[in-house]
Amino acid sequence: MNALAVAYTHYGTAPQWMAVWIPAVLVTVSVVRLVKWVRSPAATVGEEEAVRLLKRTTILGSVIALAYISWSLHLSQYGDEHQQTHVAIFIAITVIGCIFCLMHLPQAALAVTAIVTLPYLAFYVSPDDAVYTAIGFNILLVTLVMIRVLLNSFDGFAMLIRTQVHTEKLNREITKLAHTDMLTGLPNRRLFFSEADRSIERCRTDGRELALGVIDLDRFKAANDTFGHVVGDELLEAVGERLRDIFADHGLVARLGGDEFAFVIEGDEAKAMALAGHVCQVLSEPFQLEDITVSIGASCGVATTRDISGTSRELYDGADYALYKTKSERRGFATLYSPEHEKRIRSERxxxxxxxxxxxxxxxxxxxxxxxxxxxxxxxxxxxxxxxxxxxxxxxxxxxxxxxxxxxxxxxxxxxxxxxxxxxxxxxxxxxxxxxxxxxxxxxxxxxxxxxxxxxxxxxxxxxxxxxxxxxxxxxxxxxxxxxxxxxxxxxxxxxxxxxxxxxxxxxxxxxxxxxxxxxxxxxxxxxxxxxxxxxxxxxxxxxxxxxxxxxxxxxxxxxxxxxxxxxxxxxxxxxxxxxxxxxxxxxxxxxxxxxxxxxxxxxxx
Structure with a gap:
């Protein structure tokens, strides 16, 4: 708008290409850039992409500023003192406006300020014209103050961003701690059931089966009583490591509490039972804890979405009942929940x-x-x-x-x-x-x-x-x-x-x-x-x-x-x-x- 006003006051005084065509091109470029910026989607970008976009903005701002100052200084050669003063005020006001607009991008603000202010001072400051020299120095002082304000504002903005980043990092760490079992490093009960519900919903939407299994350690209580709680904790850590290795490429495994673990995988009952059987076999192998060798075992109950249509809690209940049957009848193996179990569960409830x-x-x-x-x-x-x-x-x-x-x-x-x-x-x-x-x-x-x-x-x-x-x-x-x-x-x-x-x-x-x-x-x-x-x-x-x-x-x-x-x-x-x-x-x-x-x-x- 300032450029159009200056062009208007010089229309008829300056050549038509200077008063009409050049400002028309400059204003068109600015409007196109503005429309593109307004219409750009508010998407989250990565660090490298953000740096690239900021560099591009700095370069474009510098080029457009150079074009405007060149046009303005050439235009000031035409017209009387009032028209020349209008050009000087236009330049001063414009550079101050640019500083405000680019406050969150100080590199571009400083580049535009230098490109506009230095030629402006070189053009107007002269021993022969005390008025324009005073105006030039006034503009310089105002510009320096604005730069100081710019830098202070940017420091506050940068501190705000750093605080947000730090807060987000702390939130992520707190969330991780809230969802992690501190002894084994596996997901805990809260995260397990939350992730299991999401997996169930996704598999049902896609028409795929999902299985949930409950793992209970055999003879852990006896080992814990015999060797002490310190060895018991080390044993649980070792169990967690073996389970993490088994389920690294298969699904989610978590410690629900005590010597109870659980897993959820996408797949049919054959895949789930094969994996559950493998778990029982691996956990039955002796654990070497420094100079102590401990042998325990594991029993497992498995339930699938084919037999139970409900939440993760309902799947867990079915798997837990199957585990109970395993512990009662064939300890050390895995049992698959069947619809017949539902009648027993309903009766027990x-x-x-x-x-x-x-x-x-x-x-x-x-x-x-x-x-x-x-x-x-x-x-x-x-x-x-x-x-x-x-x-x-x-x-x-x-x-x-x-x-x-x-x-x-x-x-x-x-x-x-x-x-x-x-x-x-x-x-x-x-x-x-x-x-x-x-x-x-x-x-x-x-x-x-x-x-x-x-x-x-x-x-x-x-x-x-x-x-x-x-x-x-x-x-x-x-x-x-x-x-x-x-x-x-x-x-x-x-x-x-x-x-x-x-x-x-x-x-x-x-x-x-x-x-x-x-x-x-x-x-x-x-x-x-x-x-x-x-x-x-x-x-x-x-x-x-x-x-x-x-x-x-x-x-x-x-x-x-x-x-x-x-x-x-x-x-x-x-x-x-x-x-x-x-x-x-x-x-x-x-x-x-x-x-x-x-x-x-x-x-x-x-």
Missing amino acids: AVEAALQVADLDGEMEVHLQPIASIDGQTIVFVEALARWTSPELGRVAPDVFILLAERAGIMHRLTLTLLGKALACLERLPTGVMLSFNLSAHDITCHETVVAIMALVRRSGVHPSRLVMELTETAVVRDFEAAEASMRLLRSLGIKIALDDFGTGQSSLSYLRRLPIDKVKIDSSFVAGADDAEGRELLSAVIAFCKSMRMQCIAEGVEDATQLHFLQSIDCDFYQGYLLARPMPIDELVAWVEDKAQPDERLARA
């Missing part, structure tokens, strides 16, 4: 939901199964067995609801409810009969539960010597130190300890020597195997071992007289099973005990 709102005192009851001396003449113990009749679901099997009670976090309340009922039943039985009560893995490793059990026994009035607490090998091994402390605490009150299902768990002989165990319940599988010679030898060896450890033996699952006679011949102490009696409510048990005692009373009277 219904049971868990009913259990959460159940009136435990009203819906739970205790059935009692007698345990007799090996000659069958004396009832020595009764084992309390939980029974649950839900108003919505009907009768629910104990092996189902006990596991779900642990998962739902209500095992503490359930145990105290059942023990209270069992103690009440014991008061109706002869004083010589003892009560055997089962404790879960949660019970024996939870100090609060153990203390609450002891308080309940004291309040009941039942002498602690009439109580036997049964624990499984698996429950003890899960947290050996906590289990041992709880067992010693219970024994300090006078309660006896029995190891249940002996021979089916993972305990070692060294563990058995350390534990304060009074009785051993031999699993029914050993008793059932007594039908052949090899089975009888094994059963004899188990009982002989228990005797050498000064532990009384209780044989479970005795169903026929042949088994009982063999147990008598190898000096077993007690037996339990359908041959003696099935579990029954307390009223039936009282009647059964009285009926069993009648022949002895008649014999005594005779």
Whole structure:
């Protein structure tokens, strides 16, 4: 606009090419450049491209500035003093405007200022014309001040950019820390499920399958307890390295917590199961940690989008259920989730939901199964067995609801409810009969539960010597130190300890020597195997071992007289099973005990 104004005031005074055509060309170039700049997309460019564009702007600005100053100085030769003064003011105002416009690009601003100001001063400053010389120096001073303002502004702009870059870098680092497992360096649970959901959405859009797997380490707890937490952490780091190598070109692997890992890959079930099997194989190989060699293993559950249409959480639930089946039936391998599992999951969820709102005192009851001396003449113990009749679901099997009670976090309340009922039943039985009560893995490793059990026994009035607490090998091994402390605490009150299902768990002989165990319940599988010679030898060896450890033996699952006679011949102490009696409510048990005692009373009277 300034150029058009100057050209207008010189129209008719300067030649037409000077007053019309040159300014027309200059203004056209400027307008084209302006339109191109306005219409350019606001896209993010890389560092090299940004430098190239800034250099181009500096060069174009310098060329256009040189063209304008050359035209202006030539134009000032025409016209009177007012027209010449207009040209001088035009140059001064224009250079100040350019400095403001190019404030964020100081190289271009300084280049334009030098190209315009130096010829301007050289043209106007003269000893013969004091007015224009003063104007020139005034313009120089204003220009220098504007340059100072420019540099200060650019320093602030540069500091702002550096601060933004630093802030973005910190944000990236914080985000990385928030999504990274600090021990293994693998993605953590939060990032895993977020990325898994994105992958699921992408694969469904593209019509491709996706698989999610859950990996659980076998025997890690035992290794951690044996070698210490420092070695345990090193072992998890080594596991993370192996998993990172396996999934480098296949998908995402993460540590969800503890000794649980998970992966997500794009592909069908065949690819997923092959990879899961490879994981189990690689993790079963020994780990060399400095001077210690540790051998563990891994089990895996896999679910695919073909069988489960839902979020990553739903896929995880399916894979976790498949993992549970693996741990129960074929530890060290991988299991694929199938639609049949969905029915079981739905059933378990219904049971868990009913259990959460159940009136435990009203819906739970205790059935009692007698345990007799090996000659069958004396009832020595009764084992309390939980029974649950839900108003919505009907009768629910104990092996189902006990596991779900642990998962739902209500095992503490359930145990105290059942023990209270069992103690009440014991008061109706002869004083010589003892009560055997089962404790879960949660019970024996939870100090609060153990203390609450002891308080309940004291309040009941039942002498602690009439109580036997049964624990499984698996429950003890899960947290050996906590289990041992709880067992010693219970024994300090006078309660006896029995190891249940002996021979089916993972305990070692060294563990058995350390534990304060009074009785051993031999699993029914050993008793059932007594039908052949090899089975009888094994059963004899188990009982002989228990005797050498000064532990009384209780044989479970005795169903026929042949088994009982063999147990008598190898000096077993007690037996339990359908041959003696099935579990029954307390009223039936009282009647059964009285009926069993009648022949002895008649014999005594005779």
